[in-house]
Structures are given as structure tokens and as C-alpha cells.
Amino acid sequence: MMPDLGRYAMAVLAAYGATIVLIGGLVGLSLWRSARIRRQLEAVERRMPR
Template identity: 55%
Template structure:
């Protein structure tokens, strides 16, 4: 089933494309930041384990 977008098809599809790209970028940034924080936490825990 294809929705008829008429003369605004380019604008609507472009908006969908930009939205999807932004959401994917946010997900990627969140995952990257989470991995970075996890590494920092593990390093801190190793240091704390050595120092008692």
C-alpha cells in the first residue's frame, strides 16, 4: 500500500529522511558515550581495587 503524497512528496519524504538520520545519529552517539563511560568506570574500579 503506497500513500499518495501529491505535490508535497519530496518535502515529506525528505523530512522523513532527515528525521531517521537524526534519530540514528542520536542512537549512535548514545551507544558510543555509554561505551566510553563503561570503560572509564571499569578503569576507576580497577584503580580502587588496587588501593583498597
Template identity: 50%
Template sequence: MMPDLGKYADAVLSSYAVSILLIAVLVAMSIRRSRKMKAYLAQIEERVKNG
């Protein structure tokens, strides 16, 4: 299943691990920011609605 990476296996696999971790962090940050902005926009809309 996994290709033979030879002497570079550690470097390649650690690079994959770091890349996956960074992508996961970026996705989590995006989701968190999205939730904050939705709440902020809902607050603004409520203020505008109530005048």
C-alpha cells in the first residue's frame, strides 16, 4: 500500500504530517472566524432592525 521511500521516508512522512496538521489548523481557524463573523453580523442586523 505504501510506496518504498527508502532513506527519505522520515522526511517525507514528517512533511506529510506537518502539512496535514497545518491544513487542519487553517480549517479550524476559518470555521472559528466564520462563527464569529456570523454572530457579529447577526448583532448588527438586530441593531439595525431595532433602530
């Protein structure tokens, strides 16, 4: 299924690998920040009078 990349195989596969790692890092960072902000917002909402 994978095309023959010839002498560029290592460069192409390294680029794919780097892209996967970077996108995974961005997704992880986004999820971490989202959870942190949600906790902060819940704390602020608990302090507000009803």
C-alpha cells in the first residue's frame, strides 16, 4: 500500500513521524489546558453567590 519512496524514504518517514508527534503534543496540550481552565471556572462559579 505504501509507495516506493526510493532514496527519500528516510526523510519522508521522519517528516511523517515528526508531524504525528507534534500533532499529538498539540492535542495533549489542548486537553490539559481545557481541563485546567474547566477546574478554574468551576472554582470561580462555586465562589459566586446564588
